Amino acid sequence: MFDFIFKRPAGNPPSKEAPDMAQEPDSSADVAAAKNAAVTQAGTLAGNEPAAVEFILQCEYADARFKAAHHIHSRQLLEQVIQAIRNTDRRVAKLMQRRLEVILLQEKTERQADECIAQAQRLIEAPSLMPNHVADLDRAWAAIADSEQPMRDAFDRVRAVLRERLEAQAALQRAVIDVRTKLQKLTRAATEASHVFTPERLLQSLESLEQEMAQYYADREAQTLPQHLLSEFEKQRDHFRQTLVSVEKRHEAMAAGEAALAGWEEMSPAILKEDELQRVWRALPALVQAEAALEARFDALLVRIGEVRKAKDGASKNVEQGHRQYFTQALDSMEKALESGALQVAADQHKALRSIDSNKASPSNAQTARLAKARGELQRLQGWARWGGNISREELLKAAEELPAKSHPVAELAKKVGSLRERWKSLDISAGPASKELWERFDTACTAAYEPAAAHFKKLAEERHANLEKARSIITEVKQFAAKSNCADGDPDGVDWRAVAVFSAKTSQLWQRLGPIDRKDKKSADTEFETAMRLLSGPLAVRREVEITHREKLIVEASGLNPADRRTTDALRALQERWQECAKSLPLERKDEQALWQRFRNACDAVFAKRKEAANAADADRRLHLREKEALCATLEALEKEQSEVLPKKMREAAEAWSRIGPVPRSSEQQIEKRYRSALAILEKRVNDVQRSAKEAQVTALRDKLKLCRAIEQLIANDRAADDAELMQIQAEWQTVPELAGALERALRTRFELAMAALKTADRQHAALLQRNRAVLERDVLRLEIIMGIESPPELSRERLQLQVEVLQSSLKAGQRPPSRQELLLQLCGLSALTDHLLDSRIERVAARMDGGKS
Structure with missing residues (x-):
């Protein structure tokens, strides 16, 4: 100190x-x-x-x-x-x-830029890239101040790679969605128009979609695919496979129904029995009976059989009267059929003629001859028919033997084998039975050709049996888990409900993904599974109701938050964390979870929206404050042409107005502050220039007046008289010097007037006073130099050191206020004492360091 x-x-x-x-x-x-x-x-x-x-x-x-x-x-x-x-x-x-x-x-x-670039490199190398990681990276980079151009270029390069990965992820997701949509359309088409699409065509389309999905699974960004897309595709694919099995069954049933109808339609209605046909038709799968075209053909066949039967019944009632007529008609029909080449019709008519009692018909000789001739022609044509039938059988045998070499789908293979057998049977009717050797060759060839289909159907049966075993295993696992989890013990706090919910969902998915099971076992397995699952679903449903009530309370609590409260954001974050903890501890049903989450999110968004409105209002206020400050800066800038006397007042008023204006937008804060400081600096410079000029004028006036006082006092000390002309000249010079400020002018004027009066009267006492006051003046000047930190002449270093100690001691004394600088300056300027040029220059330096000599 x-x-x-x-x-x-x-x-x-x-x-x-x-x-x-x-x-x-x-x-x-x-x-x-x-x-x-x-x-x-x-x-x-x-x-x-x-x-x-x-x-x-x-x-x-x-x-x-x-x-x-x-x-x-x-x-x-x-x-x-x-x-x-x-x-x-x-x-x-x-x-x-x-x-x-x-x-x-x-x-x-x-x-920070290096950290952002390193983080971007890690994200590029990461197997799974999330969009929120990239968003965090962008926010971190945006928070960095202006970085060097190489840093920006490096970040732009790695950011471009991240953008390409995100675009690849989006394209991959869109492609997977397209494949899922195609599979849905294919499933719908297979269900609604199964008669149009063959199982082979549907299976080929499915394999094409699976190959396309396999390519997507192998993609680098496959890990970023949403799990629900993959699970939905798997579920849709399993559903399509079940639909494909139904389509195969439908086509097989349709083929069987078509073959049966074709065989019956080729046979004569007279030899067909309606009851037998009804029994065989009803034994076919229900899909065949549901087909309108096949059902119409079967009904038409029944009508034909009924007509034939009615005709027979009518003929039997009048046998005796109609035998001859019937014989004649049958013979005519046989002859006409032989002429037209309808061998089967001719054979049927021949059978009808043989069934007629010749005694009752009593044919004439001409009719007998005609019958013999017709029989001979029929035998000749039947020989040709047997020959043609053998040729056809050889072709059927060749086709059956060639089937194994062809890669037909299983359903088509089974259909072709069945068609060959049906055609063989129809040849037995139309061309007579074949030889045993030929039949055995044909049967062996059909059996060998049918082996892949038989193996396929056997495999399907084994898969249905394996699926049944899997179903039973799942049911056993559910029962064991229910017993282990203690769901039904009545102590909900001791149960891991998350594990129960996850197990229930997983088990339900496994059950839904089970393949086909025999119809006789499917119903009982479903019933047993539902019974076992109720051991878990019942207590889980009760617990979920409790959890839903708790979630409702969180929603109400979020809705009741005050948006204006500063702690609202922390409260919302805490609520969201509690919500996540609840969701982790016990997942709800998907629809309940989504509905409650949407309500909770809407409540949070409403609070944030209100806070955003408040922030927007605050931004509007800041923009208004910015306009006010811009107007104030414009006012200050316009003051450059005003008079310098009014500037200090205007600057004080501007400073007060500036302090009253609220905050401005942060982006404009530095700019408007810089503009305000710049305008103030210009005005302050102008005021300082004016004050400095005034101060220099005051110092010059003080020097001139001290010089006049010294000149007069030197005349008094030298005991030199001045005439009136000199006195008037000195008085005139005093009048030409500008007045000083305040008390300093009065002190110097008093000193000047005393000196003038002493000079006029030749007062020797005043001369002695001048000699005595010189030491006082030198001490006061030295004191002021010490107080103001101005260097003193080297020869006064000892006196300065002693006086410094005295000044220090006086400043430490309690109850005494040391005189101020202005008071000391006023005192030494008003002191009548002899001075010299050096002492006056020291007084001038002291005065120049003060604020214009103001008291």
């Missing part, structure tokens, strides 16, 4: 270049020259930072140190200078601190 006693502040060692400066005489001119030399030397230190640091630590002139500080840029030397002159030269310390902060900010920006 006593550092002001000494010329150099504490902490700065004396200069090595001038060790005896305190002992050598020093003047203002020497000080100015040394200062200029130091400033010049500081300008030569550009590019030599260590020398600049050494110069700053040794130099005693602030301007030179400040100029040398501009040459220092490295971090280590900046920290060294700050540490050394933190408390001695604030201007240099601030400059060093600003540069150091710029360096630290640049290093921080580079470090």
Whole structure:
């Protein structure tokens, strides 16, 4: 606290270049020259930072140190200078601190940019890239201040790679959705128009879609596919396979029904029995009976049989009367059939003729001859028919033997084998029975050709049996888990409900994915599974009701939050964490989970929306404040042409108005603040220039008036009389000097008038007073130099040191207020004492350091 006693502040060692400066005489001119030399030397230190640091630590002139500080840029030397002159030269310390902060900010920006680029590289190498990770990366990069161009280029490159991966993920998801949509359309087409699509065509389409999905599974971004898309595709594929089995059964049934109808339609209605046909038809699968076209053909066949039967019944009632007519008609029909080549019809008519009792028909000789001729022709044509039938059988045998070499789908193979057998049977009717050897060859060939289909159907039966075993295993596992989980013990707190819910969902999915089971076992297995699942689903449903009630309370709590409360965001985050904990502890049904989550999310969004509205209102206020501050800056800028006298008042009013205006948008805060400071700086510079000019004028006036007082007092001390002309000239010179401010003018005027009066009257007492007051004047000047920190002449160093101690002691005494600088200046200016040029110059320096000599 006593550092002001000494010329150099504490902490700065004396200069090595001038060790005896305190002992050598020093003047203002020497000080100015040394200062200029130091400033010049500081300008030569550009590019030599260590020398600049050494110069700053040794130099005693602030301007030179400040100029040398501009040459220092490295971090280590900046920290060294700050540490050394933190408390001695604030201007240099601030400059060093600003540069150091710029360096630290640049290093921080580079470090953050490196971290962002490294994070981006990790995301590129990560097997699973999430969009929220990329969004976090973008936010982190946006928070970084302006970085170097190489950093920005590097980040842009890795960000482009991330963007490509995200686009690839989106394209992959769209492709999977398209495949799922195609599978849905294919399933719907197979269900609604199964008669149009063959099982082979449907199976080929499914295999094509599966191959396409396999390519998507092998894609690099396959891990990012949503699980529900994959599970839905798997579920849709299993459903399609079940539909495909139904389509195969339908086609097989249709083939069997078509073959049966074709055989019956080729046979004569007279030999067909309606009851037998009804029994065989009803034994066919229900799909055949549901086919309108086949059912219509079967009904038409029944109508034909009924007509034939009615005709027979009518003929039997009048046998005796109609035998002859019937014989004649049958013979005519046989002859016509033989003429037209309808061998089967002719054979049927021949059978009808043989069934007629010749005694009752009593044919004539001509009819008998005609019958013999017709029989001979029938035998001849039947021989040809047997020959043609054998040729047809050879073709059927060849077709059956060639079937194994052809790669037909299973359903088509079974259909072709059945068709061959049906055609063989129809040939037995139309062309007579075949030889045993030929039949055995045909049967062996059909059996060999049918083996893949038989193996396929056997495999399907084995799969149905295996699926039944899997179903029984699942039921057993459900019962064991129910017993192990203690769901029915009545202690809900001791049950792992999440495990129960996960097991129930997983087991239900497994049951749904089971393949086909025999119809006779399917119903009982479903019933047993439902019974076992009720052991879990019952208590789980009760627990889920409790959980739904708890979730409802969270929704109500979120809806009741006050958007204006500062802690609302933390409260919402806490509620969301509680919601996630509840969802993890016990998942609800999908529809309940989604509905409750949507309500909870809407409640949170409503709170955030209200907070956003408040933020928007605050932004509007900030924009309004910005316009007010811009208007205030424009007003300050317009004051540059105003009179300088009104500027201080206007500046104070502007500062008060500026402090009353609220905050502005952060993006414009620095800009508007800079504009305001710039306008103030311009006005302050103008006011300072005016005040400095006024101060210089006051100092000049003080010097002139002190010079006049000294001249008059020197005349009094020299006992020299002045005539009236000299007195009038001195009085005129005094009038030409501008007045000083306030009490200082009055003190000097009083001193001047006393001196003029003493000069006129040749007052010797005043001359003695001038001699006595010189020592007082010198002491008061020295006191002011000490208080104001102004250097004194070297020869007064001892007196200065003694007076410094006295000043310190007087300042430490309690109850005494030391005189102010203005009071001391007023006192020494008004003191009538003899002075010289050196003493007047010291008084002028003291006055120049004050604010214009105001009291």
